[in-house]
Structure formats: structure tokens, C-alpha cells
Amino acid sequence: MAPPSKRARPDMPATWPSHRPIAMSVSVMLEGWTDDAAPGIGPMGNPLRAGVFDTQAKSWADYGAKTGAWRLLDVLADTDTKAVFYVSGVLAERNAELMQAISAQGHVVAAHAWSQHIIPAYQTRDEELADLKRCTATLERTSGQRPRGWISPRATPSLHTPELLAGEGFTWFADVFDQDLPYKIQTAAGPIIGLPFTMEINDFPLLVRYGNEPDAFVRTLKSLLDGWRSIGSPCAAVDLTAHAHVFGRPAGAMAFKSAINMCRTNARAFMTHHAELAEMFKAS
Numbered sequence: 001m002a003p004p005s006k007r008a009r010p011d012m013p014a015t016w017p018s019h020r021p022i023a024m025s026v027s028v029m030l031e032g033w034t035d036d037a038a039p040g041i042g043p044m045g046n047p048l049r050a051g052v053f054d055t056q057a058k059s060w061a062d063y064g065a066k067t068g069a070w071r072l073l074d075v076l077a078d079t080d081t082k083a084v085f086y087v088s089g090v091l092a093e094r095n096a097e098l099m100q101a102i103s104a105q106g107h108v109v110a111a112h113a114w115s116q117h118i119i120p121a122y123q124t125r126d127e128e129l130a131d132l133k134r135c136t137a138t139l140e141r142t143s144g145q146r147p148r149g150w151i152s153p154r155a156t157p158s159l160h161t162p163e164l165l166a167g168e169g170f171t172w173f174a175d176v177f178d179q180d181l182p183y184k185i186q187t188a189a190g191p192i193i194g195l196p197f198t199m200e201i202n203d204f205p206l207l208v209r210y211g212n213e214p215d216a217f218v219r220t221l222k223s224l225l226d227g228w229r230s231i232g233s234p235c236a237a238v239d240l241t242a243h244a245h246v247f248g249r250p251a252g253a254m255a256f257k258s259a260i261n262m263c264r265t266n267a268r269a270f271m272t273h274h275a276e277l278a279e280m281f282k283a284s
Contacts, residue, residue: 012235013284021235022228022269023277025195026083026260027174028072029112029204029243030064030098031153032091037117041208061245065095068248073105075253079260084273086112086151086174089135092142099142108275110149111135111170120158129164136168149274151175155197162194163187172278180236182281193278195237200224201259202241203252214247214255221259225266237277238269 016023033039041047042057069085076083085102087109092099102109113120114131123131140146148171152161157175165173167189172182176194185194199205201221206212224238240263242248242256263269 011284013280015280015283016235017270020268020270021233022225022266023235023237023272024263024269025237025239025273025277026076026081026271027239027241027274028069028076028083028085028107029241030069030085030087030091031061031112031116031243031245032065032088032094033058033061033117034090034115037115039116043208064243064245064248065091065098068244068246068253069098070101071248071250071253072242072244072256073101073107075257075260076107077105079257079264081260081271082106082108082273084108084110084149084275086110086149087139087143088112088116089114089131089138093138096142099139100144103143103145108149108273109139109143109145109147110151110274111139111147112151113153116153119153119156120161121152121156123158125158125160125164128158128160132164132168149173149195149278151197162192163189166190166192171282172274174274180234182237182277184281193281195274195278198237198239201239203247203256204241204243207246207252214251217247217252217255218258218262221262225262225268228268 038054038058039061042060044056048054085107114135120128136147150165150170151174155175162185166187172193172195174195174197176196179196182193182195184191203217206216240259246252247256263271
């Protein structure tokens with residue numbers, strides 16, 4: 001049998017809680033589409049033919065701002081949990097009351113581009129910068145917070161995205177998948193923190209893509225927490241992610257609340273969010 005690998009463990013920030021290797025980051029995705037666009041994937045298994053506007057998918061997505069986000073705010077209040085809300089600019093523009101409620105409850109507002117069908121990897125540099133500025137201004141106007149964090153639609157940035165974000169004063173972005181912990185990325189406009197975005201405990205792939213029931217969210221989390229020591233894992237940031245139009249529905253909200261409570265009582269994890277982690281690693 002081969003000897004176990006001996007990877008060098010990274011130097012951890014002094015503010016990382018000792019004896020708790022798992023930073024459990026809570027995020028809520030509050031996603032919107034412009035009037036001429038709808039989600040490319042939804043709960044129905046038979047996609048429409050190309051060129052047909054998917055009214056079902058659009059109505060399903062609209063649940064997030066109209067109903068789901070309000071229920072998730074109640075869950076977060078009941079569990080005394082703070083989260084980062086990643087918000088599409090077009091949704092914020094239409095739902096100022098909701099944005100004010102998110103800020104009033106003490107959550108962090110971060111940017112999730114203008115509309116979910118506009119992917120930075122498809123845009124020119126000028127188009128991307130214009131949408132970034134429009135999204136940032138709208139979120140600041142409606143929530144009272146200037147966003148410092150970002151995640152792209154599909155978590156797919158362009159080659160220019162880190163530099164553009166740094167140039168606009170962003171502290172972090174969650175479009176990276178290649179490490180377990182946040183790290184600094186140097187750009188021509190200055191440094192920015194890359195926040196690894198984990199997908200294992202995320203309602204969208206678990207339910208919409210793979211067709212699981214909401215309780216799969218809780219089972220996956222329990223398996224991760226129970227098995228952490230068995231693979232000799234050092235510290236890592238793990239995401240607990242809910243989309244307002246998916247887990248904002250009753251069964252999903254119940255699972256989200258159960259997952260949060262499980263993390264709160266686990267000796268290996270501590271509750272946090274991306275803004276706190278970014279500051280922790282920015283200072284390290």
C-alpha cells in the first residue's frame with residue numbers, strides 16, 4: 001500500500017476558529033431574468049423547442065422574489081444566521097422593498113450580474129463592464145449597500161472579470177473552483193480574493209439537475225460532516241447554498257433550516273459567509 005500523501009497545509013488566518021476545520025458559508029441566490037429571457041433549465045423534464053419562450057420556467061423563477069426570498073429571510077431570522085444574498089441587478093430594480101428587508105435583517109448584498117442569461121464569458125470587455133456598473137449601481141441604490149462580492153451567472157466569468165471587478169472596488173468573487181480555501185488573485189487593477197464555490201450542498205444541482213428530493217440536501221451535509229475525519233481533510237470552506245426560487249418553497253425551506261441547525265451543533269464546523277471569509281483571507 002502506498003504511503004499517505006503529505007501535502008503542505010496552508011497557513012491559516014489567525015481568526016479561523018481553532019479545532020473547527022469546516023467554514024460553512026451560507027448563501028442565498030436571488031436570481032432574475034430580463035423580460036425577454038427565461039431560465040434555460042427548470043423543473044419540467046421536457047425542454048421546449050428552440051426559439052419558444054418558456055413561460056413555465058419564467059413563472060417558476062419569479063417565485064424567488066415574490067415568495068421564496070421572504071420565507072428564507074424568516075428561516076435565517078429563526079436560526080440567527082447571517083448570509084450573503086447574491087442578487088441579479090434586474091431583480092433588485094423591480095423589488096426595492098425586498099432589498100431593503102435583506103439589508104435591514106443584517107445580511108450582505110453581493111452582485112450576481114444584471115440578468116442570469118447574460119454570461120460574462122460571452123460578452124466583450126466593454127459590454128461586461130457596462131453591465132457590471134449597472135448592476136452595482138442598482139444594488140447600491142435599492143439596498144443601501146455597495147456590493148463588494150460577485151458571482152457570475154453559471155459561475156462562468158470571462159478572462160477579464162477578475163480585473164474588472166478589482167477595478168470597480170470588489171473584494172471577492174466566487175467564480176473559482178480549484179482550491180478548498182480562499183486565495184488572493186493578482187490582476188492589473190489590483191488584488192481580489194477568489195472564493196471557491198462548492199456545489200455539493202446546493203439546492204439547484206441536487207434538485208433541479210439531478211432530481212433529488214429536498215432532504216437530499218440534509219443527507220449530503222450529514223455525510224460530509226460525519227466523514228470529514230475519515231479522509232484526513234485539513235481546513236476547507238464549504239458552501240450551504242439555497243436559491244430563492246428553488247429552496248424558498250416550503251419543503252426546501254424546511255431542509256435549509258434543518259441543515260443550518262445541523263451545522264450549528266456540529267463540533268467540526270463554524271457558520272460564516274463569503275464576505276467574512278474574504279476579509280479573513282484578505283488580512284492573512
